[in-house]
Amino acid sequence: MKLPLLEKALAASRSGRAAVLATNLKNGLQTFIEATETAGDLTLDAAALAAIRKAVTEDRNTTIETPDGPVFVEVFNPRLRMVIVGAVHIAQPLARMATLAGYGVTVIDPRTAFASDERFPDLTLSTDWPDEALEKLKPNRRTAIVTLTHDPKLDDPALAVALRSDAFYVGALGSKKTHAARCKRLAARGFGESELARIHGPVGLDIGAVSPAEIAIAILAQVTQVLRAEPQSDREAA
Amino acid sequence: MGDNEEILQRAVDWRAQGKGVALATVVSTWGSSPRPVGAKLALEQGGGFIGSVSGGCVEGAVIEEGLKAITDGQPRLLSFGVSNERAWEVGLACGGKIQVFVERVE
Structure with a gap:
């Protein structure tokens, strides 16, 4: 060599x-x-x-x-990473499942009552504001970003950073109505239609998930689907 | 990949020190084998090495071939089969078989 x-x-x-x-x-x-x-x-x-x-x-x-x-x-290939914004209930099973699937997981939530070591043992936690925390993490094409807070004050700045990054997956928790309102707010921040289309919302595969663990499965399944999808050019050639 | 980064860095460092260096990489495995495809070992002419290509049972042979490669510059593809009995003896998961590619760092 x-x-x-x-x-x-x-x-x-x-x-x-x-x-x-x-x-x-x-x-x-x-x-x-x-x-x-x-x-x-x-x-x-x-x-x-x-x-x-x-x-x-x-x-x-x-x-x-x-x-x-x-x-x-x-x-x-660089290591797979998942950044979860919102140390909420769903984040607990999602962080564990993603770790099992090989992701280096970081949970971001400036609300210290949520982002506590007790709720997320053995995990990297950040209590910085989501956009600052995300920028520091430098998401790349092996990074998945999932926002779970439902709170525009926290989710929107994170999504703005996510959409400017190469993250292979961007997902945001929330109903279709919530997502439409979110897209409107982000459009006002200058994001175009094709950029907003990168956001998977409502997040996760539609498998009728109800409990936090089931919703985590739906999210991780969709992340996996996007990760393992064949590149577009190959699909067209086949 | 974290492990391999450290191994490749060591190979670069050794070369920078003017040492002869060889790299060994697991390129295929059959059955149960202790190290995955892509696992690496780097060695220098003095016999110092870092990393592993098996649970320890074929390292000796790999290093020997690596030293030869440092001398003659010829890449080598080595095959190791470990019988169930032998596997038990050397503490490997049973019945592993691996191929290791050995090359000199030019």
Whole structure:
């Protein structure tokens, strides 16, 4: 492995950018792929590149067969994170379930009575104002953001930061009516229709969830669905 | 990926110190194996290493091949099968099989 490729892999792994190192296991030739940029001496055909994109989506290291021999595909993906705004009842099961699913979870709520270690043991809590807290966390394309407070004072600033970020999922708790009112307020802040369409509201898959744990399941299921969805370009090609 | 970051950083540091360095990566596993695909081990010419590719049973052989790779520059694909009996002996989950790719850091 050439040192510059190693340094690139390390930088990508730290920065939160997705990257792939492809290694031909027969001859050791390698290519490093990050976004549309590639570096290295291993040539990959369209079929190999498609298989690599799939590996990135599935977040899975794998070996693919190519005409030149087996190629090991190593995916450098930053850790999945979930930021929950509102240390409310639903946040308790959601934080636990998301942790089980592999997410690094942060719960934000400036109301210290809600965001207490007693209610959220073993979890990262922030009692900063949601927009400040979110900005500090620098959401990236491996981050899901869910607002649960129902309170425009808390949810709206958080959503404004979320919509300006690369977060792969943005969801907001609230009925259709609440969501429509929310979109109106955010539109007044200058967000356009396509930006507002990024918000999943009412949040979660429609599975008839009633209890906080069930609602958490609906939310995590939708987050998973969005995370694992095939990239649009692949779907069109298929 | 946190573990691998530390391992890759160590490999970069060793190179910066002018040491010969090799990287070993688990590229496939069958059955139960203690380390996932993508797990890494980095070693330097003096035999110092960081990381792991198994529960400890094949590290010795991997390091030996890594030292050879540092010398001759040839990448290697190593296969290890662990029988149930042997697995028990070395304290591994039973019946694991792994392939490890070893390469010199140029």
